Amino acid sequence: MTVTDIAPKKRASRAKKPVTVHTTLVIGAGFTGLGTAIKLREAGIEDLVILERADRVGGTWRDATYPGAACDIPSQLYSFSFAKNPNWSRTYSPSAEICAHIEELAERFDLTKDIRFNTEVTALAFDKREARWEVTAGRTKFYARSVVIASGPLSDASLPKIRGIDDYQGVKVLSARWDHDFDFTGKNVAVIGTGASAIQIIPELVKVAGSVKVFQRTPGWVMPRLDSSTPAAVQRVFEKLPVVQQAARTALFLGHEVAATGLVWNTPITTLIQQAGKLHLRMTVKDKWLRRQLTPDFRAGCKRMLMSSDYYPALQADNCKLITWPIATITPDGIQTSDGLQHELDAIVFATGYDVHLEGPPYPITGIDGQLLSDDWSGHPQAYKSASAHGYPNLFFTCGPNSGPGHNSLLVYAQGQIEYAVSGIRALVEQDLRWLDVRKDVQDDYNVTMQKRLQSTTWMTGCSSWYLTADGFNASMYPGFATQYLRQMQDFRIDDYDVASNAAKRLWNIPADDTRTVAG
Amino acid sequence: MATSTQAQPSTAQPSMNMEDMLQKIKDRQWALADIDWDAPGVEKIPEDFKPKLKAFMADLCWIENVGARGFAAMAKKAPNDTIAEIYRYFHAEEQRHANAELALLKRWGMLEDGEIPEPSVNIRMAIEWLDTYADDMPLSVLGTVIPMLEVALDGALLKFLLEEVHDPVCHQVFEKINNDESRHIAVDFAVLDMIGHAKARKLAIDFVSNVASPGLIIGMLMYVPLLNRMRNNLVDMGLQPEKLYRAMERFEKLGRRGEYTHRVPLFQVLRVHSKMVVDPKHPYHLLANSMVTLSEYYPRALFRPIPTWFKELTYEPVTKGVKKGMNAA
Structure with a gap:
């Protein structure tokens, strides 16, 4: 009207x-x-x-x-x-x-x-x-x-503009709008992207899918994420004594503030953070070539830092493979890479980020x-x-x-x-x-x-x-x-x-x- | 070392529009599946020629793979993002060539199911060198050696192959490969010209510091017999060495076209070297051929395990699922 x-x-x-x-x-x-x-x-x-x-x-x-x-x-x-x-x-x-x-x-x-x-x-x-x-x-x-x-x-978020994307006949899943109706069990799946969402999705898909091919353009710096459950007793203390929770919060806040000296400003601390990233890679990835393909070319902090302890192990699982060849085009059956191969796929997950305005x-x-x-x-x-x-x-x-x-x-x-x-x-x-x-x-x-x-x-x-x-x-x-x-x-x-x-x-x-x- | 050895984008302007080139590369991608590997024509290869062809194609395919690894190293040294992306594609395209050549071998019945030809000792040495030193080599070294190899491949080997082998599928494949290679060579020499644009002092420092490095010395010890082995293989197959030599001369000719290329010290070294290789009577061959012979005695036990990037070749145009290890896709 x-x-x-x-x-x-x-x-x-x-x-x-x-x-x-x-x-x-x-x-x-x-x-x-x-x-x-x-x-x-x-x-x-x-x-x-x-x-x-x-x-x-x-x-x-x-x-x-x-x-x-x-x-x-x-x-x-x-x-x-x-x-x-x-x-x-x-x-x-x-x-x-x-x-x-x-x-x-x-x-x-x-x-x-x-x-x-x-x-x-x-x-x-x-x-x-x-x-x-x-x-x-x-x-x-x-x-x-x-x-x-x-x-x-x-x-x-929207599907990226990759050549041939509209021709693809399989299932297209956007990481930010997950399709819960599609059952990944036993399927041949590709994940395009290796950013913050992808490194969380891949370890989960590797558990259920038949195969997971990860298409990477640029590797990021990955730091271990020390995740554990919070004991019920601690939760009770936080509930009864808010001051304790505030103290924990302040400590975490200050800890992150210190990281700014390396992640915000380009300093020798940045190099130190990169060394830690490389050590993480060295300790968790056995193969030299795979390590090379996963080593970033940019200063830590320049792109968003990635936090994960299960991404590197997942990439090395028997049913998972990192592919660093450029994507030549998406075809009706899957993805064609520049090394001349066709990858037949049941589904493609686009973990290609958000439309940041x-x-x-x-x-x-x-x-x-x-x-x-x-x-x-x-x-x-x-x-x-x-x-x-x-x-x-x-x-x-x-x-x-x-x-x-x-x-x-x-x-x-x-x-x-x-x-x-x-x-x-x-x-x-x-x-x-x-x-x-x-x-x-x-x-x-x-x-x-x-x-x-x-x-x-x-x-x-x-x-x-x-x-x-x-x-x-x-x-x-x-x-x-x-x-x-x-x-x-x-x-x-x-x-x-x-x-x-x-x-x-x-x-x-x-x-x-x-x-x-x-x-x- | 890496930062001090990169070409300086502020002073060096590429002689070609790299953005346009990247777009062209993206537009001209092809796949193994585009080719009908079962089309008639296999019978056109004489039986007695097959063993020699197999040895030659095996070396060729491994050299493509070695070249691929060289581009992977160059992508890390590229003076700007566009050239880095171009090198990423070239890395993949060399791999594609190797895959296509394997598929030809398979088509000609020269490979059992799952078989991948054994790399020669000189190839093994090249792999080991690349794996150890390539990523640390400055662009001025890689950017000079790679064009040399590409010109030799493009100018002599592929042309020769097309003259000797009358299988139409082989011609179809190599037409595609040649188109890719012509783009590789164009970019190679444009970048070589950019490298030459750097300050003379920087070029000299780069050169001197690298000549003294174990990487380059070992590299040369590896390169000399590799080149002569290829030369000998070709001569065995009936190629007139002049063809290879003409290709090497092209390296000099293309380099001379660049405004600044002549200022790259390693270019001058390779130019003089190629002149020696070109002259069949040059005493250089005594040295080079004895190095080929000597390398045969190189104890295989000293080789480190074959790096995994070397095991990624496949003749299968279509892959489903994940296979790891040899012949992986």
Whole structure:
């Protein structure tokens, strides 16, 4: 339905109908979206709505159901400090348990009532006259003074563009959208990709499939993952004495912070980490040639570190084989490699990662002057403190530009982003502001510093990764310790923003579309 | 060592568009299954020619495999990502050639089921050398030796084979192989030219430090008899040595076309060496042939186990499931 469909008379009567304008609208009911809602409520902001495209909460952890799916950051650190879970069953929890924890958060904080399920955002536009965001979700419109985008960096995935992929007659399985109807038992299977998902899937497939051929393009650095179950007694202690759990969490946090000296910055520690990776390879892989094929060519940290203790053994199982020949094409029966061979396959698993939207969310976001975020962010996405973008007032990003951790828990970073957004929204509400728009000069200065600091990081040592845009610009990672990131996110400065105030508008009777701003 | 020996992308511009070349390579991939291995034509090979052909094809197929391993080493040294990717393909393509040549042997009834021909002692030496030293050799060494081998293969061996063998399937296979090889040679010489673009001081340091290295010395001791054995095999089969020599001259000719190639010291060494190989009366052959004879006495027990990459060859166009070990796919 479009507005033009409606008769003029009817349209006029509709226009008069008052709309509900929420204080805040949150996009996504995953970890970050729910965390934002919890903290907003805590700050006294009750009028909020959460839009979720699926029919239940959980986000990436609801969708990542492939065999072996688990986090590769210790669970104690993979939760919010304000909503801990004392009952993690293992050091690294499987995805179902993480998803259950997210569902439990929704219950515990009574968030479900504010979630509109099966509602996928298709457009965002700032209405300058009314100083509000118009959020389109299919045929429905929502209005809110502020919006928090919490749709996560790994929420979309699609089949890769490999030659011949459409001709394949067998079963195609995407790691991020696992096909549970297909029984892999005894089947001849290929896995394309050797990233974080693949190294979790392969050991599980090797247990059941007839054969598993692993097609590798670039090997990554793999560190052993020392996973064990958490004894019930420890879980009870965490439950009864939260301070003990907090201490464990702090210790893990600091341990990861130390790793930044080698994983974030390119230093002799990076070399030391590589030595550890090579030692792991040497101790677990017998064959010299296989070791060579599994030895990365890039600095540790440049691409995401892989954590697994069962990947290397699985590759050496009798029914598994690593294939490093380039894929020439996918054929109706399987895969043809450049060494001239056809591999006949019953199923191909594409563990080829996610569609990371470095250039902004996959729907149009229209700013204060009618400009599109996808244009502003084309090539080189830039934001201020990863959370605000000039020209898009009252809009807060989570997992925005230059917010990624290379060495620590994403949840720790997300918590910082939530705090920042809540501070901004509080300022909006408590100071009765029309809008907060980050100043262009402040944003530019910040990004100059970011790019300067990024130069000495491992991510810029020459590997190609999904952290970088096509021309090698790093718009995704934060060059520093998590502690530094959190400090900047805890420091919301209203001076960094152009502020339009309702009080000023009333006092001076400024017309609604006046662009004059009043410093806050 | 590795970082100091790479060509410098900042100063060296390739004389060809490598992106276009990579795309062309991706577009021209073929598979063993594209060929009808049971098509008529086997009868065109005379019975008395078969034993010699088998020995020759076995060596040829192993040399392709050895060349493949050379490209694998070069992929690690490539001056940029595109060339590294090209070398990844070349590595696979050499393997494809070896597989196709095995399939021809199989077609001609020269292989039992599951049989893979035995590599000669000189091949074993080459394998061992590659496995030990290749990954540590700088691009300026690998980038000079590989074109030499490719030119010899492309220019002499394959042409000779097509003159002597009248099986149409063999011609079909080698037409495909030749097309691949012409791209290999084009890239080889473009990269050699890039290498020559580096600062003279760097080229000299690279050369001196590597001449003194055990890797290169052993490499030369391995290379001399390998080349002469091939030469002798060919002469036994009735090839006029001039053909091989003409191919070696092509190495010099193609190198001369590059603007900077002449500045690569090893290129000059190989050029002079090829002149000696070319001259049948040169005293060099006394040395080289005695090295071939001597190598026959090399105690097999001294060889380390054959590396697993060497066991990946197969004549089967289609594989299902996982087979490990010899004739794996």
